[in-house]
Amino acid sequence: MTRARVAAALAGPFTAMLLQGALVAPLTMWVPVSLPAVLVAAVALVDGPATGMSLGFSAGLLADLGSSHPAGALALSWLGLGLVCGVARDRRSVRGDTTIAAVACVLAAVFATLLLSVVHARGVEVWLSVRGAVPAGLGDALLALAVIPVVRRLLSTDVLRARPALDAELELRAARG
């Protein structure tokens, strides 16, 4: 993994989290749209399940720790989100990827709500999550339409492109002499 990819993996979720808190959430208060979740889905759809899982887990944990609910719920749900989107990726059209991202984000939100209701976290209402599933899906789809092309373009640059495993192995061996 290159330094640029590490820096992008740190900066991406953090920026998404700040934009979510300061811009997206206040403007979509009644619809639980999540920019960090859409970002995780978009990265997983481009880069595969390994990147999706690690990004999903770390971004989810960061969001958990910044929230008032118990940590681990979003980490687990966005881990699943990265996994599902990574496995489902097929390099199809942006519209196809958008549909997958929106559905997966809504499922991840419902899963997180269920998980928190199981551990009796304060303020969690499953009916609110289920009732908002359709508008949230539409909101996530709109976000994904904007985010996926940007992520595709960024991750196809030389600096951020994932290297095939064989290349990385050869480079590692050369470095070891």
Place this chain on the structure above:
Amino acid sequence: MRQLTGRQRMAAIVLAALGVSFLTLDVGGGGLRSAHSGVRGTLGSLYRGTDAVLGPARRFVQGIPSAGTNRSRIAELQHENAVLRGRVAAAESDRRTQLRLAQLQAATAGGYRVLPARVIALGPGEGFDWTVTLDAGSSSGVRVDQTVTDGAGLVGRVLHADASSCVVLLGADPGAGIGVRDVRTGQVGIATGRGSAGFTFVPLDPNALVRVGDVLVTGPTGSTTFVGGLTVGTVSSVRTSADGATRATAQAAVSPTGLDLVGVILVGGQPPKPRPALTPSAQAHR
């Protein structure tokens, strides 16, 4: 559809186990309290910076739905020139801010010190956190459990305070139970948040007579963590169950989506937890 490799499957299992461990640790004994506090503090500081850049744009968009309701203001603006028309949204925002400040100042007439603060962010979760972040913190006198108002109605209570920001749990949170009093009858009860749907009011006396239009205020003073007398909502429907118990729904006095300038009532609340002093151990003396 692709298949996971063995290493990817193993990584997924390890991360899932780690997630469950975090959840257990946090639910069990609050072992991650310091981590929560650190991340919230960092995000709070960053939200202040982000709000300075994105806040005007956000407030402009938020002001669009209410811009058409002020007819006289619009009529007045129609007579202004094209340059001034371009500033309508900003002027409207300033007018609302001025109104809110006046309301907050009026609240101080009750003997309370009210600290004006601005909403800079909402909870970063997926919508199940009915919290907002304010740009005022413990350095300005904000303490946990202090009441937050918009001037007339109840907004919520301070859940967590850092030096420069604080997180407020909104009254609309389904987990928030508010001690309230029916102004008409004086009956006390509990109002429970229902998110965007307002509140559910259950009077302590099951035979209490609650009517549509009754105003609910916080109180009685001393029996609730909130400052008494703040409007929580207005009863919009009343149901009486088969056993005669009354349950009412109330429309919230404060809309969570319209929050911008609020006031923290600087009374009560828990002081910051003192840290234990370092004491030399017995071994150090030897």
